[in-house]
Amino acid sequence: MKSLEEIKQIREQKRQELDLRVNLSANTVEKHILVCHGTGCTSSKSEDIINNLRRIIEEKHIENVRVIQTGCFGLCAKGPIVIIRPEDIFYSMVKPEDAEEIINTHIIEGRLVERLLCKDIDGSLVQRLDDLSFYKKQKRIALKNCGKIDPENIDEYIAFDGYKALEKVLFNMSQDEVIDVVTKSGLRGRGGAGFLTRKEMAIYKNGRR
Numbered sequence: 001m002k003s004l005e006e007i008k009q010i011r012e013q014k015r016q017e018l019d020l021r022v023n024l025s026a027n028t029v030e031k032h033i034l035v036c037h038g039t040g041c042t043s044s045k046s047e048d049i050i051n052n053l054r055r056i057i058e059e060k061h062i063e064n065v066r067v068i069q070t071g072c073f074g075l076c077a078k079g080p081i082v083i084i085r086p087e088d089i090f091y092s093m094v095k096p097e098d099a100e101e102i103i104n105t106h107i108i109e110g111r112l113v114e115r116l117l118c119k120d121i122d123g124s125l126v127q128r129l130d131d132l133s134f135y136k137k138q139k140r141i142a143l144k145n146c147g148k149i150d151p152e153n154i155d156e157y158i159a160f161d162g163y164k165a166l167e168k169v170l171f172n173m174s175q176d177e178v179i180d181v182v183t184k185s186g187l188r189g190r191g192g193a194g195f196l197t198r199k200e201m202a203i204y205k206n207g208r209r
């Protein structure tokens, strides 16, 4: 990437393509099978699940279905987690050998693989991750895209507003405005001492380094 225009172009094109990750009524024939590639799920063989799903899709010549590795969904104890979008069905404690059934039953026949649905604390089966009691009172802020995008794909990061704050700072704000925002935020951090970030910025601005 060499210019702001290039970033904007990626954001526009890719965002449409990835709409089904966040929009449950996305107008698409595509399906994305999101497989957690966080540490917990990886140690329970999520990499093998990804490979098996991709292999079966290829062998069966299935079109419009992509398998995407994601970051942690936050429910590691129930991993490996697999979520299928746009219908947003989530399967828990998936094993590599379950890949065939997920493809045959869910993708080809359009039915749920009930035995892989997660049980809530009251014993009821839950289809959507957000409907679990564990999640109902939570709101992810800094990690809101974790589990929705491939953390190793920079275009997906850009599609979900990656670098937008940097863009705003570089092109729409003066140095003093940036320092003002950081001052009001009370942000600290530079080494373990936790100095005020604002102070460091002012020192750099005044060329005292």
Ligand code: FES
Pocket: 036, 037, 038, 039, 040, 041, 042, 071, 072, 073, 074, 075, 076, 077, 079, 080, 081
């Ligand atoms: S590592 Fe997969 S849900 Fe946390």
